[in-house]
Amino acid sequence: MMTPRKEEKRIRTRFAPSPTGPVHIGGIRTALFNYLFAKKNNGDFILRIEDTDKERSKKEWEHQLLKAIKWFGLDWDEGPTFFEQKEISESYVGPHAPYRQSERGEMYKKYLQKLIDEGNAYYCFCTKEEVESQKQYLMSIGEPPIYLGKCRTLTKEQVEENIKQGKECVIRFRTPENIKIKFKDLIRGDIEIDSGTMGDFVIAKDLDTPLYNFTCAVDDAEMEISHVIRGEDHISNTPKQILLLRAFGFEEPKYAHLPLILNPERKKLSKRDGKTSVDEYILEGYLGESLLNFIALLGWNPGDNREIFSIGQLIKEFSLEKIQKAGAVFNIEKLDWINGLYLRKKTIRELTMLCIPFLDKYIEKTSMEAFKIKETGEEITIEFLEKIILLYQERLKKLGEIGELIDLFFVKELNYSKELLKWKEMNDSQIIQSLETSLKVVSSINEFNHEKIQEELFKEAEKMENKGNLLWPLRVALTGKSNSAPPFQIAELLGKEKTIQRIKKALILIEHEK
RNA sequence: GGCCCCAUCGUCUAGUGGCUUAGGACACUAGGUUCUCAUCCUAGAAACACCGGUUCAAAUCCGGUUGGGGUCACCA
Numbered sequence: 144m145m146t147p148r149k150e151e152k153r154i155r156t157r158f159a160p161s162p163t164g165p166v167h168i169g170g171i172r173t174a175l176f177n178y179l180f181a182k183k184n185n186g187d188f189i190l191r192i193e194d195t196d197k198e199r200s201k202k203e204w205e206h207q208l209l210k211a212i213k214w215f216g217l218d219w220d221e222g223p224t225f226f227e228q229k230e231i232s233e234s235y236v237g238p239h240a241p242y243r244q245s246e247r248g249e250m251y252k253k254y255l256q257k258l259i260d261e262g263n264a265y266y267c268f269c270t271k272e273e274v275e276s277q278k279q280y281l282m283s284i285g286e287p288p289i290y291l292g293k294c295r296t297l298t299k300e301q302v303e304e305n306i307k308q309g310k311e312c313v314i315r316f317r318t319p320e321n322i323k324i325k326f327k328d329l330i331r332g333d334i335e336i337d338s339g340t341m342g343d344f345v346i347a348k349d350l351d352t353p354l355y356n357f358t359c360a361v362d363d364a365e366m367e368i369s370h371v372i373r374g375e376d377h378i379s380n381t382p383k384q385i386l387l388l389r390a391f392g393f394e395e396p397k398y399a400h401l402p403l404i405l406n407p408e409r410k411k412l413s414k415r416d417g418k419t420s421v422d423e424y425i426l427e428g429y430l431g432e433s434l435l436n437f438i439a440l441l442g443w444n445p446g447d448n449r450e451i452f453s454i455g456q457l458i459k460e461f462s463l464e465k466i467q468k469a470g471a472v473f474n475i476e477k478l479d480w481i482n483g484l485y486l487r488k489k490t491i492r493e494l495t496m497l498c499i500p501f502l503d504k505y506i507e508k509t510s511m512e513a514f515k516i517k518e519t520g521e522e523i524t525i526e527f528l529e530k531i532i533l534l535y536q537e538r539l540k541k542l543g544e545i546g547e548l549i550d551l552f553f554v555k556e557l558n559y560s561k562e563l564l565k566w567k568e569m570n571d572s573q574i575i576q577s578l579e580t581s582l583k584v585v586s587s588i589n590e591f592n593h594e595k596i597q598e599e600l601f602k603e604a605e606k607m608e609n610k611g612n613l614l615w616p617l618r619v620a621l622t623g624k625s626n627s628a629p630p631f632q633i634a635e636l637l638g639k640e641k642t643i644q645r646i647k648k649a650l651i652l653i654e655h656e657k
Numbered sequence: 658g659g660c661c662c663c664a665u666c667g668u669c670u671a672g673u674g675g676c677u678u679a680g681g682a683c684a685c686u687a688g689g690u691u692c693u694c695a696u697c698c699u700a701g702a703a704a705c706a707c708c709g710g711u712u713c714a715a716a717u718c719c720g721g722u723u724g725g726g727g728u729c730a731c732c733a
Contacts, residue, residue: 159733160733161732161733163732163733193733194733195732195733196732196733198732199732199733267731271730271731274730274731275730278729281658281659282658282659282729283658284658285658285659286658286659287658287659287660287729288658288659288729289659289729311731312731313731314731328662331662331663334661334662335661336660336661337660339660340659340660340661340729341660341729342729344730345730345731347731348731349731352731354730354731354732354733355730355732355733356733359733374727375661375662375663375726375727375728376727376728377727377728377733378661378662378727378728379660379661379727379728379729380728380733400662402662402663403726403727405726407667407668409725409726410725410726410727411726411727437669440669440670440682441669442669444669444670444671446671447671447681448670448671448680448681448682450669450670450681450682450683467669467670468662468663468664469662469663469664469725469726470662470663470725470726470727471668471669471670472667472668472669473668473669474667474668474669474683474684476668476683476684477668477669477682477683477684478683479683480682480683480684481683483695483696487696535695536695536696537695537696537697538694538695538696539695540695566692566693604692609692610691610692611692611693612692613692614692614693615692615693616692617692618692618693619693624693624694625693625694626693626694626695627693627694628693628694628695629691629692629693630692630693
């Protein structure tokens with residue numbers, strides 16, 4: 144016998160950031176988990192801009208926010224339309240537009256009025272100072288620091304009189320007394336909070352200025368959000384929003400509170416901890432895919448030992464059940480490792496294209512596939528640049544490091560101290576001898592490729608007690624650095640002439656300072 | 658302080674009562690490859706916060722203690 148299948152509610156998640164500052168790494172993780180959960184369940188991922196704070200919200204921040212989300216490859220099904228060129232996103236996609244709270248004022252107003260008319264909210268004329276000192280007092284005697292409800296019983300006439308007098312006011316929600324608000328958190332299980340611990344909270348400054356908990360609850364219902372996935376720091380807001388939802392007779396969404404991302408001191412990651420803004424990671428040369436991969440592993444794992452995931456694989460593997468309850472420390476060393484891994488997997492053309500923006504100090508594009516070295520004016524092809532970068536691919540952890548690694552190809556003069564030329568216990572005359580040997584060998588090679596160079600140099604190097612005696616001073620002479628790619632490859636790319644020149648320079652340096 | 662949440666190597670974590678001498682990864686140490694660095698390979702050190710209970714059996718279940726975190730805006 145067939146039993147009618149109950150229509151499953153469509154899965155709809157949302158990311159609801161406020162554009163009040165640089166995009167936070169924790170925000171991106173919240174966005175990611177919402178995105179993954181929606182995509183995993185063939186649902187919708189909605190982007191909603193919570194810009195009710197008129198003072199702090201800025202269109203520039205919003206633009207950056209959208210840009211960052213796009214950069215990570217997280218596309219929203221409904222939300223503001225993003226224009227790369229335009230500074231500001233103006234129109235919207237989706238049936239619940241607008242998706243910017245500052246433009247939903249009329250709707251909030253209706254809901255707010257309804258709450259007041261039905262007695263679920265009231266005007267409060269207490270001053271900030273009054274409320275604050277009351278809280279301090281309550282805290283000092285070990286009571287929950289809440290608003291005690293002085294204006295709760297004001298009559299309609301009293302309210303009108305106060306308003307007429309121009310007294311400042313706010314609108315508070317009339318929290319039911321002595322009830323327990325329970326909800327099932329998909330990550331933490333049952334959570335129960337006593338209404339007595341939250342008091343009558345403020346939901347709006349006035350009819351035209353609604354506040355977070357109110358707009359959030361209204362929009363989650365209006366936008367038919369099925370799952371609210373957000374940071375653990377919102378647990379205490381959840382009962383308030385549930386109460387609001389109930390007052391309107393709306394169905395509650397399911398909640399899932401993510402563990403926080405922590406700093407090394409195990410505190411909530413905040414601006415003060417240095418690198419929390421996504422921008423900084425982009426600027427340092429982290430890849431979107433590695434950042435996403437790393438961030439996904441902060442509080443989630445697939446249940447086995449795999450650690451490297453593309454976004455597609457993440458969607459496939461994701462489940463809320465595998466999310467951790469405890470906070471996770473942001474471990475940048477592991478991020479570096481993952482980023483290096485992704486960098487090594489790139490084709491050399493891909494890697495080169497990624498590196499180019501980080502080399503603008505040294506080179507500038509002159510045509511589709513050619514560059515000019517700023518300092519020397521020399522022209523180089525992209526193939527040549529690829530050869531250089533290839534030498535450093537396995538040494539690269541962040542794209543931003545590429546400049547200091549390969550600048551030796553772009554400068555006229557190397558800058559290093561004489562001391563660097565010394566390998567282990569070598570003395571000056573040994574170094575001179577070593578460099579002169581290299582010079583002689585290099586000068587004699589006509590077929591100037593690294594195989595040949597290596598072969599010829601090794602013949603000499605093997606006569607010495609240690610190959611480093613020959614190779615170290617040579618490498619320093621060519622690169623000016625203590626760490627680098629093999630000197631044979633460097634020499635090949637530098638060309639015979641420059642190679643000879645640099646060895647001679649080293650010789651002069653050491654003799655000059657003798 | 659009230660309320661809420663949490664607790665396995667330094668860090669991210671596997672573990673859902675016996676398969677566990679607690680596994681993996683990053684970082685670290687040692688060794689190999691090597692002129693250096695990096696890559697790669699091998700090995701090593703490193704954890705169930707504590708106390709009770711349930712059970713034949715507990716990292717795993719329950720209670721408590723301790724510790725940590727979050728939150729208490731006319732911010733979100």
